[in-house]
Amino acid sequence: MWVLGEHDECIRKTRNSILELVGNTPLVKLEKSLPDDIKNKNIEIYIKLEGFNPGGSVKDRPATRMILEAIQSGKLTKDKVIIDATSGNTGIALAMVGTALGYKVELAMPSNVSEERKKIIQAYGAKIHFTNPLESTDGAIIYVRKLVEKNPDKYFYIDQYNNDANWKAHFYSTAVEIWNQTNGKITHFIAGIGTGGTVMGTGRRLKIYNENIQVIGVQPDSPFHGIEGLKYIETSIKPGIFDENRLDRTMFVGTDIAYQRARELARKEGIFVGQSTGAAFEAAIQIAREIKEGVIVFISPDGGEKYLTTALWEV
Numbered sequence: 499m500w501v502l503g504e505h506d507e508c509i510r511k512t513r514n515s516i517l518e519l520v521g522n523t524p525l526v527k528l529e530k531s532l533p534d535d536i537k538n539k540n541i542e543i544y545i546k547l548e549g550f551n552p553g554g555s556v557k558d559r560p561a562t563r564m565i566l567e568a569i570q571s572g573k574l575t576k577d578k579v580i581i582d583a584t585s586g587n588t589g590i591a592l593a594m595v596g597t598a599l600g601y602k603v604e605l606a607m608p609s610n611v612s613e614e615r616k617k618i619i620q621a622y623g624a625k626i627h628f629t630n631p632l633e634s635t636d637g638a639i640i641y642v643r644k645l646v647e648k649n650p651d652k653y654f655y656i657d658q659y660n661n662d663a664n665w666k667a668h669f670y671s672t673a674v675e676i677w678n679q680t681n682g683k684i685t686h687f688i689a690g691i692g693t694g695g696t697v698m699g700t701g702r703r704l705k706i707y708n709e710n711i712q713v714i715g716v717q718p719d720s721p722f723h724g725i726e727g728l729k730y731i732e733t734s735i736k737p738g739i740f741d742e743n744r745l746d747r748t749m750f751v752g753t754d755i756a757y758q759r760a761r762e763l764a765r766k767e768g769i770f771v772g773q774s775t776g777a778a779f780e781a782a783i784q785i786a787r788e789i790k791e792g793v794i795v796f797i798s799p800d801g802g803e804k805y806l807t808t809a810l811w812e813v
């Protein structure tokens with residue numbers, strides 16, 4: 499049982515920038531949402547709540563590192579505009595971090611991304627270039643490459659799919675937090691694959707701590723029924739930072755079951771998440787059914803707010 503302690507719970511501390519609040523997200527043990535056959539096993543399942551980042555998603559970590567590294571290397575100067583192709587969360591994160599550091603941000607994304615995402619990005623003052631929804635994120639990537647080629651002096655291209663600072667953000671933060679939060683007991687790590695940054699960076703560091711930790715990537719089970727933020731890598735432009743040899747396993751999860759798991763987290767645990775969290779949770783449940791004992795950690799990339807107008811919460 500969780501009880502209130504007899505101590506002040508108010509931490510009085512000021513911050514100099516919103517960016518100081520990126521990372522150090524909570525890890526929460528799941529109980530009520532676990533199927534009965536798992537509840538009786540010697541297995542713990544934890545959810546890493548990346549929605550607690552100030553920009554609302556896991557992407558605050560790589561956005562911060564990609565921009566700071568670019569500034570430090572001298573490639574991103576004050577006269578340049580930050581640009582990238584993104585299906586949403588990276589755009590929100592780049593808009594937040596860029597603005598916090600005093601840069602202009604422009605983003606290319608398919609015009610069919612949810613209204614919430616567009617509005618949040620515009621709220622930070624960033625500009626959106628809408629691309630053909632039939633060409634998905636690939637179309638946005640090709641569009642940005644052409645735009646940057648034409649205006650090399652105007653733009654700094656973040657290129658999250660090929661930027662090592664993307665996976666390094668997770669190598670130096672996400673993995674360290676998970677290792678400490680589980681007291682080194684983690685046996686399985688699960689994360690959805692978009693650029694692959696989360697699973698590559700976190701997985702690489704966890705394997706250094708303990709090479710027996712299983713690193714599992716999650717993808718939608720169909721290239722046509724994608725889950726926002728996740729990609730079916732076989733049929734798309736392969737991210738340069740993604741190396742499937744570093745994964746112990748890839749699991750494919752359908753949209754319907756991902757939705758169901760996301761709803762169970764909200765209704766049984768009081769944890770309101772997006773659909774790719776549901777996909778990762780389903781993968782965690784499948785792993786838990788296969789093993790006798792273990793400590794499974796999966797990433798919840800974001801909260802449910804941005805999906806309110808999608809089918810996920812139309813129930």
Ligand code: PMP
Nearest residue numbers: 587692693694695696727774799
């Ligand atoms: N889920 C959601 C909702 C996302 O926005 C992202 C990031 N695009 C991911 C999963 C996957 O993250 P990564 O790019 O680190 O593979």
